[in-house]
Structures are given as structure tokens and as C-alpha cells.
Amino acid sequence: MRRTAWVALFACLALTGCNARTPEPEPADYLSGTVPIGVNSDLPGWSLYRNGVWSGFDIALGNWLAGELGFTPQYVPITTDERLKVLKREDSPVKLVISNFSITDVRRDEVDFAGPYLSDAQGLMTLTGSPIGTPADIEGRAVCVVLGSTGETRIFGAKINSRPENTLDRCVQRLRAREVDAVSTDQVILEGLASYASDLRVVPGMRVGSERYGIGLPNNRPELCEYLSAALTRFVDEEWTRKFGEYLPASVPGDRKPNSRVLDPCEPATP
Amino acid sequence: MGMLTRGARWSVPLLVATFALTIALLFWGDRGGFVADVLALPIGVVGVLLAAAGIRAARPDPGGPAPGMRAVLTQTVVALIVVAAGAGAAIGVSAWHARHVDLTVSVGDAVRMAQDTDTDLKATVDGPWGGELVAVPELSPTGDLGDCVLPATVLVRPVIDGQPQAAYRTRHGEQVALPIPAGAKRVQLRVRVEVPGEQKCELLVRMSDTRLRR
Structure with missing residues (x-):
């Protein structure tokens, strides 16, 4: 009779099928011990590595999460273009990406996001004294954008000579060498750069589109997203204004602070 | 035998x-x-x-x-x-x-909608109206930029014989149930997509799994 029962059990499993999808790791386990976080390493005000010290708003967010959730952050420099790629790798060298990473519907097909933790628009930066002041002024001009950024896709709807580079640092070098006429990316990043360099200026009034920064996660991690979103809500309520003022003193918080009550819903796992 | x-x-x-x-x-x-x-x-x-x-x-x-x-x-x-x-x-x-048993309701194919604008969809049913019209809005992006689909709120307001009724809120992939009185002659769904921020989102909106629950 015992044999019959085993046959019955086995047959039932075969009949009803098994849900073989690998379960998502427990978020508290995933974010424990040393947690590698992908960040930019050359953005003043956001994430800058100088003399062995990390600083900036994104770093402050990473440190705050570490204290709140109980892990040790290990910052791993990645380029803008690498943000998606590292999160998609099976053997990813990072567990999270906090790197001015704009949430988009298209990117959500490949990774998950928790956020937004900041809203912004695309802006334009030139050398001080440049005559560029309106979108019409950049028609036909050479504008440097960062590979893999949303700025690469959207540049004011103008007909320009787009000059992509791997890093923003490289774009600024080309601007200073007068190889390009302007640099375009998120305005709050440009303001961070310009605040540390007197020869650079952000063109006032030139804002386009909407960027909403999120924490990048590997795909299909709804529980991790909920876990981080709950923490982000507390960050926005308790720390956001102070950290923004501390690391981005030249920028106005304005409508860049998200409403902590309406962060994006987390994407359900896809079968 | x-x-x-x-x-x-x-x-x-x-x-x-x-x-x-x-x-x-x-x-x-x-x-x-x-x-x-x-x-x-x-x-x-x-x-x-x-x-x-x-x-x-x-x-x-x-x-x-x-x-x-x-x-x-x-x-x-x-x-x-x-x-x-x-x-x-x-x-x-x-x-x-x-x-x-539920009756199949048709509201047409996917429609391109800009955020914060109303779009009326005509609904037809294989039988008399009366019951709950259920539908699942499915949103998809029309461009490479914008964080539109998940944070969007979809407002669906039934318009019965030309009279707008109370609006119901839902989201992408979440079912909404709208009361439709028995004897209604013409039913439309007035759909509006609201997205946080000034993103100027344009989305393809399709009402799927549309049925009249009796």
C-alpha cells in the first residue's frame, strides 16, 4: 500500500506540474555583510572618489541605507553605460546600482528599480562666456553626451552633432579643449560639476524632459524593491533635505524632492 | 446489463x-x-x-x-x-x-493617450447591459524615455447614455469593476492616465479581459 501511495503522489506531481521558478532571495539576507554597490566615481556632489574617500549624495544614500538596513557598503566604480549591463549579469559584481540611474519603462524590462529618490530634468552646460542661451543656439553644434544615458536619446529636440563619451569627465575635458560646444545631461549633475569649476556654467532655463532617479536592482526582485522602497520613504522624509543641501549646495531642491507617499509601485515578478 | x-x-x-x-x-x-x-x-x-x-x-x-x-x-x-x-x-x-455567465464586452483596440487627457472608448456587449463591467488596463510605452507605465494612475469613468458617472481608479494590470445599470442603452468608458511629474507621457492603453459580470 505504501508503494501505491508513492506512485499516487508522484503521478499527482506530474499531473499538476511543479512551479520551478527560483524563489527570490530574502532581502535582508541579500543585503547583509558586505554589499557591493555600483556608483559613478567622477561626479562632484553625487559620487566622487578622491584621496581614498567617497563623497556625494548617492554615496550618502548608500551609507544611510547601510546603517538603516545593517550592511557594510563597498562602492564599485562603474560607468554610465555599464549600469544596466552589470545588473543583468549572472555573476554581477554589484548587488545594487546607485548612480544617477533614471527609471524608464524600457529599462524596467531588464532591471528593477526602487524609487524615485530624486526628480530632475535634462540641462545643458557650456564654458563661461559661451553665447549659447536657448535651444535654438545649439542647432548644428557639437554637444557631448554620456553613452548609455537618457541624455543620449533626448537632446532638446534639436538637430545637433551628438558626441558620445564614456564618462562625463571626458565630456568636460572635450568642452575645455573646445572640441565640443556644450555638454548635456541631468541638470542637477551639471550644477554639481559647475559648482566646483568657475570656468563652467549651466545654461539657465534650458530644461527638458523628466528624469527620476531610482536604485537599480537585478530583474524580478519585487520583495527587494518593497524592502528598499520602505527604507527610501524614511530617507526622503528624514534625511533627503539635509543631504541635498550638504552635497549639492549650488542646487535648489524645489520639485526635485519626491513625494515619499507616492514612490513608484514595485514591478511584479514576470514568470 | x-x-x-x-x-x-x-x-x-x-x-x-x-x-x-x-x-x-x-x-x-x-x-x-x-x-x-x-x-x-x-x-x-x-x-x-x-x-x-x-x-x-x-x-x-x-x-x-x-x-x-x-x-x-x-x-x-x-x-x-x-x-x-x-x-x-x-x-x-x-x-x-x-x-x-459573464458576457464578452468589446471596447476596441489599444489607443494612444497623452497623460492628463480624456479619451472615450465605446463599449459593446453581446446581450443586454446590467451588472459589473470589469476590465484590466494594460499600458505600454510609446518611447524610450519616461517612467510612465508603473506609476500611472488610470481613471475610468463609465458614461451611461451620455451621463458621466463616478470615476474609478486603477493601475496598469489591475482589474477595475464598474457598475452598469440594467437597461442602459449606450456605454462608454472615459479613460484618463495620470502620471507623477512633468513627464509628458504618451502611452498605448488597451482594456483587456473586458467582461460584463451579471
């Missing part, structure tokens, strides 16, 4: 009952699928156990007595009762189905 083997006396009513249940589940639509899912496990277990018992019973039992006329008569009566019950269930479910 006396000519039937012991196996046939069981299998015939079982087959008839299974057939009747299958017909009933088909008529039940989505609910039938759910009931079938629930029944799959116990039926699977019973089926395998019966098969095992059958193999065991098929072994020769030289010492056992042959079934008498009384036993054959009892089995025949049980079989007839099972057949009658199965047929009755099928007829009952069919009658229930005719009155209560």
Missing part, C-alpha cells in the same frame, strides 16, 4: 459523470477553469489509487465466490443513479449559465 464486465459497470457511469462535469466546466468559463484547477489534485490522487486498486483486484482470486444476481442488480441501479445525477447536474449548470 448482465453482459457487462465488472470493469465496464464502473467505467461507464464514471465516464458519463466525467463527461457531464467537463461540459459543466466548459459552460462555467473562467470559474470552470478555477474549479478544474482545484479538482485536479484530488481527482488525480483518486484516479491513481483506483488504478492501483484495479491492478490489485485483477489478480486471480480462486477462493472468492462469483457475484450473484442481487449484486449485479445493485451495481446497475447505482450506475443508473450516477448517470441521472450527472445529466441533472449538466442541465442545471446549463440553465444557471444562461442567466448568470
Whole structure:
């Protein structure tokens, strides 16, 4: 009779099928011990590595999460273009990406996001004294954008000579060498750069589109997203204004602070 | 009936009952699928156990007595009762189905919508209105930029015979249920997509799984 029962059990499993999808790791386990976080390493005000010290708003967010959730952050420099790629790798060298990473519907097909933790628009930066002041002024001009950024896709709807580079640092070098006429990316990043360099200026009034920064996660991690979103809500309520003022003193918080009550819903796992 | 083997006396009513249940589940639509899912496990277990018992019973039992006329008569009566019950269930479910099963509602193909603007979708149904119109909005992006689909709130306001009713809020992939009074002649869905921030989102909006629950 015992044999019959085993046959019955086995047959039932075969009949009803098994849900073989690998379960998502427990978020508290995933974010424990040393947690590698992908960040930019050359953005003043956001994430800058100088003399062995990390600083900036994104770093402050990473440190705050570490204290709140109980892990040790290990910052791993990645380029803008690498943000998606590292999160998609099976053997990813990072567990999270906090790197001015704009949430988009298209990117959500490949990774998950928790956020937004900041809203912004695309802006334009030139050398001080440049005559560029309106979108019409950049028609036909050479504008440097960062590979893999949303700025690469959207540049004011103008007909320009787009000059992509791997890093923003490289774009600024080309601007200073007068190889390009302007640099375009998120305005709050440009303001961070310009605040540390007197020869650079952000063109006032030139804002386009909407960027909403999120924490990048590997795909299909709804529980991790909920876990981080709950923490982000507390960050926005308790720390956001102070950290923004501390690391981005030249920028106005304005409508860049998200409403902590309406962060994006987390994407359900896809079968 | 006396000519039937012991196996046939069981299998015939079982087959008839299974057939009747299958017909009933088909008529039940989505609910039938759910009931079938629930029944799959116990039926699977019973089926395998019966098969095992059958193999065991098929072994020769030289010492056992042959079934008498009384036993054959009892089995025949049980079989007839099972057949009658199965047929009755099928007829009952069919009658229930005719009155209560969901009707398919059509609201057309996907429509391109800009955020914060109203779009009216005409709804048609295969029968009289009256009940709850359920629908699942499915949003998809039209461009490479923008965080639009997940944070979007979809407002759906039924417009009954030209009269706008209360709006219902839902999201991408979440079902909304709208009350539609019996006797309504014309039904439209006034759909608006609201997205946080000044993103100027444009989305393709498709109302899927649209049904009238009665």
C-alpha cells in the first residue's frame, strides 16, 4: 500500500506540474555583510572618489541605507553605460546600482528599480562666456553626451552633432579643449560639476524632459524593491533635505524632492 | 446489463459523470477553469489509487465466490443513479449559465493617450447591459524615455447614455469593476492616465479581459 501511495503522489506531481521558478532571495539576507554597490566615481556632489574617500549624495544614500538596513557598503566604480549591463549579469559584481540611474519603462524590462529618490530634468552646460542661451543656439553644434544615458536619446529636440563619451569627465575635458560646444545631461549633475569649476556654467532655463532617479536592482526582485522602497520613504522624509543641501549646495531642491507617499509601485515578478 | 464486465459497470457511469462535469466546466468559463484547477489534485490522487486498486483486484482470486444476481442488480441501479445525477447536474449548470455567465464586452483596440487627457472608448456587449463591467488596463510605452507605465494612475469613468458617472481608479494590470445599470442603452468608458511629474507621457492603453459580470 505504501508503494501505491508513492506512485499516487508522484503521478499527482506530474499531473499538476511543479512551479520551478527560483524563489527570490530574502532581502535582508541579500543585503547583509558586505554589499557591493555600483556608483559613478567622477561626479562632484553625487559620487566622487578622491584621496581614498567617497563623497556625494548617492554615496550618502548608500551609507544611510547601510546603517538603516545593517550592511557594510563597498562602492564599485562603474560607468554610465555599464549600469544596466552589470545588473543583468549572472555573476554581477554589484548587488545594487546607485548612480544617477533614471527609471524608464524600457529599462524596467531588464532591471528593477526602487524609487524615485530624486526628480530632475535634462540641462545643458557650456564654458563661461559661451553665447549659447536657448535651444535654438545649439542647432548644428557639437554637444557631448554620456553613452548609455537618457541624455543620449533626448537632446532638446534639436538637430545637433551628438558626441558620445564614456564618462562625463571626458565630456568636460572635450568642452575645455573646445572640441565640443556644450555638454548635456541631468541638470542637477551639471550644477554639481559647475559648482566646483568657475570656468563652467549651466545654461539657465534650458530644461527638458523628466528624469527620476531610482536604485537599480537585478530583474524580478519585487520583495527587494518593497524592502528598499520602505527604507527610501524614511530617507526622503528624514534625511533627503539635509543631504541635498550638504552635497549639492549650488542646487535648489524645489520639485526635485519626491513625494515619499507616492514612490513608484514595485514591478511584479514576470514568470 | 448482465453482459457487462465488472470493469465496464464502473467505467461507464464514471465516464458519463466525467463527461457531464467537463461540459459543466466548459459552460462555467473562467470559474470552470478555477474549479478544474482545484479538482485536479484530488481527482488525480483518486484516479491513481483506483488504478492501483484495479491492478490489485485483477489478480486471480480462486477462493472468492462469483457475484450473484442481487449484486449485479445493485451495481446497475447505482450506475443508473450516477448517470441521472450527472445529466441533472449538466442541465442545471446549463440553465444557471444562461442567466448568470459573464458576457464578452468589446471596447476596441489599444489607443494612444497623452497623460492628463480624456479619451472615450465605446463599449459593446453581446446581450443586454446590467451588472459589473470589469476590465484590466494594460499600458505600454510609446518611447524610450519616461517612467510612465508603473506609476500611472488610470481613471475610468463609465458614461451611461451620455451621463458621466463616478470615476474609478486603477493601475496598469489591475482589474477595475464598474457598475452598469440594467437597461442602459449606450456605454462608454472615459479613460484618463495620470502620471507623477512633468513627464509628458504618451502611452498605448488597451482594456483587456473586458467582461460584463451579471
